[in-house]
Amino acid sequence: MSKKMVQRFSESQIAAHGVCALSIMALYITGIPLLFPNELGWIPALIGLTKTMFIHRLAGIGLIGSAIYYLIYIALYWINIDPRSVKNILPGIHDITDAVKDMLYAAGASGKKPVYRKYNWLEKIDIFSVAVFDAVIMGITGIVIWMPWLSLSVMSKSTILLLKTVHGSFAILSLCGILLHFYIVHLTPSRFPMDHSMFTGKMDAHEAQHEYKLWYDEMAEMAGDVK
């Protein structure tokens, strides 16, 4: 018997996530070795430094492009289709309470697991770390150090060197965020070895009801399916 599935992501979201994720991974592989040449120098040596930098910049364009696409997509969806959709994405006070409840549950201090909307607090931290750290901070600092001859006309050399340090430091922070993402999608007990919902766009209705109860109830209510 086939399982009942619910639609969680659209084809546009799947494609944008694909471009964004592959770009970020390419940025790590080509960027982090430059910060640690003694430990990871084998990667640029294998690809060639010129090609490594070319891939890094291409991936940077891919990441900024997908971030702009996401922004336009959310805005159009909000204006034209569902004005309530934004509340699923933006962090709120309930995310802080959910985080506290979740930690208490994990520590065994509470026997009740919090109920989530479409995205839980951990997933929001994940997406906002990509949106804020990677696309905005890394994007701006990356463009500045990509074209220093243009940047020098509006800022000093020491500022550019400072931005270069910021770029590297935030890259590490961002990688730590992606390792958290690795845990969520690959190592969560119910999802091991891999969560396919980001690729198929669909999620098992039972899992949705269990993991994202508020979202599932809202969908059921909209479909007039509440018993």
Next chain:
Amino acid sequence: MNFDILKLRPLGIVLVVISQLTFVLVYSGIMKHGIIIALGLNIAMLLVFIQIFAMLKGLKRSAFDSYFVRLHPLYDPDRTLEK
């Protein structure tokens, strides 16, 4: 060969923790270089490579699904609404 893939999950958790701790060691200044740092950084890169592999595998499945759904005789593009 009868290998239970679930046995690999604890190993994955250990690898994530080691790579996270490596960055803590490097950026707190406790340890800047050495075999432990090299090991931790290379594990982090290994996890990134695994994610690339997972992404490509997932996108391949997604593309195949999307293609074969359209080939189905009962497929109606008007019913495909984005949610």
